[in-house]
Amino acid sequence: MKILVCISSVPDTTAKINFTADGKEFDKNGVQFVINPHDEFSLTKAVQLQETQGATVTVVTVGDVSVEPVMRKALAIGANDAIRVNADARDGFFVATQIAKVAKEGGYDIVLTGKESIDYNGGEVPGFVAGILDYGFVNGCVGLKVEGNAVEAIREIDGGKETVSVQFPVVIAGQKGLVEETELRIPNMRGIMAARTKPLSVVEAEQTSSNLKVVGYEKPASRGNVTLIDKDNVGELVRLLHEEAKVI
Amino acid sequence: MSILVYAESAADGHFKKAALEAVSYAKSIADKAGDTVTAVAINATESSDALYKYGANKVLKITNDALKNFSPNAYAKVLNELKDGDTIVLPATNDASSFAPLLALKSSSTLVTNLIAAPSNVSPFTAERKAFSGKGIETIEVTEGAKVLTVLQNAFGLKENPVSGSEEAVNVSVSEADAKEKVTQVQQASSDKIDLKEAEIVVSGGRGMKGPENWGMIEELAKLLGAATASSKPVADIGWRPHSEHVGQTGKAISPKLYIAIGISGAIQHLAGVNSSKTIVVINSDAEAPFFKSADYGIVGDAFEVVPKLIEEVKKYKGV
Numbered sequence: 001m002k003i004l005v006c007i008s009s010v011p012d013t014t015a016k017i018n019f020t021a022d023g024k025e026f027d028k029n030g031v032q033f034v035i036n037p038h039d040e041f042s043l044t045k046a047v048q049l050q051e052t053q054g055a056t057v058t059v060v061t062v063g064d065v066s067v068e069p070v071m072r073k074a075l076a077i078g079a080n081d082a083i084r085v086n087a088d089a090r091d092g093f094f095v096a097t098q099i100a101k102v103a104k105e106g107g108y109d110i111v112l113t114g115k116e117s118i119d120y121n122g123g124e125v126p127g128f129v130a131g132i133l134d135y136g137f138v139n140g141c142v143g144l145k146v147e148g149n150a151v152e153a154i155r156e157i158d159g160g161k162e163t164v165s166v167q168f169p170v171v172i173a174g175q176k177g178l179v180e181e182t183e184l185r186i187p188n189m190r191g192i193m194a195a196r197t198k199p200l201s202v203v204e205a206e207q208t209s210s211n212l213k214v215v216g217y218e219k220p221a222s223r224g225n226v227t228l229i230d231k232d233n234v235g236e237l238v239r240l241l242h243e244e245a246k247v248i
Numbered sequence: 249m250s251i252l253v254y255a256e257s258a259a260d261g262h263f264k265k266a267a268l269e270a271v272s273y274a275k276s277i278a279d280k281a282g283d284t285v286t287a288v289a290i291n292a293t294e295s296s297d298a299l300y301k302y303g304a305n306k307v308l309k310i311t312n313d314a315l316k317n318f319s320p321n322a323y324a325k326v327l328n329e330l331k332d333g334d335t336i337v338l339p340a341t342n343d344a345s346s347f348a349p350l351l352a353l354k355s356s357s358t359l360v361t362n363l364i365a366a367p368s369n370v371s372p373f374t375a376e377r378k379a380f381s382g383k384g385i386e387t388i389e390v391t392e393g394a395k396v397l398t399v400l401q402n403a404f405g406l407k408e409n410p411v412s413g414s415e416e417a418v419n420v421s422v423s424e425a426d427a428k429e430k431v432t433q434v435q436q437a438s439s440d441k442i443d444l445k446e447a448e449i450v451v452s453g454g455r456g457m458k459g460p461e462n463w464g465m466i467e468e469l470a471k472l473l474g475a476a477t478a479s480s481k482p483v484a485d486i487g488w489r490p491h492s493e494h495v496g497q498t499g500k501a502i503s504p505k506l507y508i509a510i511g512i513s514g515a516i517q518h519l520a521g522v523n524s525s526k527t528i529v530v531i532n533s534d535a536e537a538p539f540f541k542s543a544d545y546g547i548v549g550d551a552f553e554v555v556p557k558l559i560e561e562v563k564k565y566k567g568v
C-alpha cells in the first residue's frame with residue numbers, strides 16, 4: 001500500500017497575521033511555519049498504517065525551499081520519503097495539478113490531505129486532485145480503515161456522520177478525529193536524526209493558467225471596547241443584548 | 249442566462265438555512281448583472297416557496313434515488329448538466345464544499361470558496377472571502393470566464409427578496425454508477441438539535457466548566473435562547489463534549505449573531521474560529537482572561553453563580 005500525504009506549510013496557529021504595507025501579500029516576517037494542523041492528523045494516520053499494515057508513506061509539498069524544515073518534521077514523525085514540487089503555491093488548482101501529477105506517476109493508492117489549509121482556507125486541493133485524476137473522494141474524514149484494496153471512511157456531515165466505502169485509488173481529506181489528539185506525535189531525537197538522511201527529492205512544476213487574481217488583504221475590523229457588567233446585575237446583560245446589540 | 253444555485257436540503261427534506269443564504273447571495277449577483285436565479289433542489293420535500301422568498305425565479309426539482317446518498321462526483325455531474333450561465337453558487341456546507349472543486353473542473357470554471365460579502369463588482373467578479381482562519385479578509389477577482397462560488401454560512405446572511413417563481417420537475421442522467429463512493433451507514437443526530445454552523449446564537453463552554461456533569465446549565469441556557477452548544481478544544485479532547493462541538497482554528501469556524509463564551513480563556517486558536525461572530529459575550533472568573541479583549545460584553549464572575557442568574561433573567565425576558 002502506497003500513501004501520499006499532502007502537507008501544507010502554514011503560519012503557526014499563534015502567529016499574528018500581518019499584510020505588507022500595500023496590502024497585496026501576507027507578510028511572512030517573523031512568522032514560524034508549521035505542518036497544517038489538519039494535515040498532522042492525516043500524517044499520523046498514514047504513519048499508523050505504515051506501522052500496522054506495512055504502508056509506505058511519502059509526503060509531498062508544493063513550495064519553495066523555505067518549506068523544507070516543515071517537510072523534515074514530517075519525515076521525523078515517520079514518513080519514508082518526501083517530494084517537494086518547487087514552485088510558489090499560487091492557488092488551489094495549481095497546487096492540485098502538481099499533486100495529481102506526483103500521485104499518478106508514483107501510483108499511490110491513497111492520497112491523504114487535510115480538509116483545509118488554515119492560511120488561505122480554500123478547502124480546494126483535495127477535491128481538485130480527486131477530480132483531475134478521477135479518483136474516489138471522501139472529504140472531512142474523522143475515521144479511516146483500510147481493508148484489501150478499499151477504504152472505509154467515516155465522514156462528518158452537517159449534523160452527523162456517515163460511513164463510506166471506496167475502492168483504491170482514493171483521495172481522503174482528514175481532520176481531527178481521523179486520529180485522536182493524543183495520538184499525534186512529537187518528533188523524538190531518533191526521528192529527527194533519521195529525517196536528516198531520508199530522501200527529499202525536488203521536482204519542477206507544471207504550469208497552469210488561472211483567471212483568479214488576488215486584489216489584496218485586509219484585517220477584519222476590530223471590536224470596540226468591552227462593556228463590563230456587574231455579576232450581581234445580570235439582568236442588565238439581557239437588556240443590552242436586546243436593546244443595544246439587538247441579538248435576542 | 250441565469251445564476252444557478254444549489255438549494256441543499258437536510259435529511260428531513262427541508263432546505264438548509266445555508267441554502268437560503270446561497271439563494272440570497274445568487275440574487276445579489278443577479279440583480280447587479282441583470283440575470284435571473286435558478287435554484288436546484290435535490291430530493292427536497294419542502295415547498296419551493298422558501299426559495300422564491302429569497303429571490304429564486306425558477307426551481308428545478310429533482311427526485312432521484314441515485315442521489316439519496318451523497319457522492320461528490322454524482323452531485324457535480326448533476327449541477328454541471330443543469331447550468332445555463334457562467335455562475336454557479338453553492339452554500340459552504342460539508343457536502344457542497346466537497347463537490348465544488350469537481351464541479352469547477354467539469355464546468356471549466358474558476359473556484360472561489362468561502363465568500364463572506366456580496367461582490368463589489370460583478371464584471372469582473374470581485375468579492376471578499378475568508379482567509380487566515382478569520383484573521384484576514386482576502387479580496388479576489390475572477391478576471392474572466394465561468395465561476396463556481398461557495399458562500400460561507402452566517403456571513404452574507406439571509407436577505408428576503410420575494411419573487412413569484414415557478415417550479416419545474418427535471419430528470420437528470422445520473423445513476424448509482426456515477427458514485428465511486430458507497431455510503432454504507434448514516435448516523436444523523438436527533439433532528440431537534442440546531443446545527444452549529446447555522447445557529448444564530450451559540451452558547452459555548454470551556455475548561456472553566458470543570459466537568460461534563462456541569463453542562464446542564466449550558467444546555468438549559470442554549471435551549472432558552474434557541475441556541476446551539478459548542479466547546480473549546482480541550483473540552484472535546486478530554487471527552488467532556490463531542491468533537492463535532494469543538495470550535496476554533498482546528499475545529500468548526502462559526503459566525504453566529506451572538507456567541508456566549510463561558511469559562512473559556514480566549515486563546516488565539518479559539519478566537520480564530522469565533523471572532524467573526526457579530527456580538528460576543530464572555531463570562532470568566534479571571535478579569536485578566538484574554539477573551540475580554542475580544543468581547544463586546546463581559547461579566548467577571550464564577551460561571552456557577554453567573555450562569556444560573558443569567559438563565560433566570562432570560563426566562564424573565566422571554567416570559568417563561
Ligand SMILES: Cc1cc2nc3c(=O)[nH]c(=O)nc-3n(C[C@H](O)[C@H](O)[C@H](O)COP(=O)(O)OP(=O)(O)OC[C@H]3O[C@@H](n4cnc5c(N)ncnc54)[C@H](O)[C@@H]3O)c2cc1C
Pocket residue numbers: 013037453454455456457479480481482483494495496497498499510511512513514515516517518521531532533534537549550551552
Ligand atoms: C495547533 C493548535 C490548535 C488549537 N486549536 C484550537 C481550537 O480550534 N479551538 C480551541 O478552543 N482551542 C484550540 N487550541 C487550544 C488553545 O490554545 C487553548 O489551549 C484552549 O482554547 C483553551 O481552552 P479553554 O479556554 O477551555 O481552557 P483554559 O485555557 O484552561 O481556560 C479556562 C478558563 O476558564 C476560566 N474559569 C475557570 N474557572 C471558572 C469559573 N468557575 N467560572 C468562570 N470561568 C472560569 C479561567 O479563568 C480560564 O480563563 C489549539 C492549540 C494548538 C496548539
Ligand SMILES: Nc1ncnc2c1ncn2[C@@H]1O[C@H](COP(=O)(O)O)[C@@H](O)[C@H]1O
Pocket residue numbers: 006007008009036038039060061062063089092095112113114115116117118120121122123124125126
Ligand atoms: N502547497 C501545498 N502542498 C502540499 N499540499 C497542500 C498544499 N496546499 C494544500 N495542500 C493540501 O490540501 C489540503 C487542503 O488545502 P486547501 O485547499 O489549500 O485548503 C491541505 O490540508 C493539504 O493537505
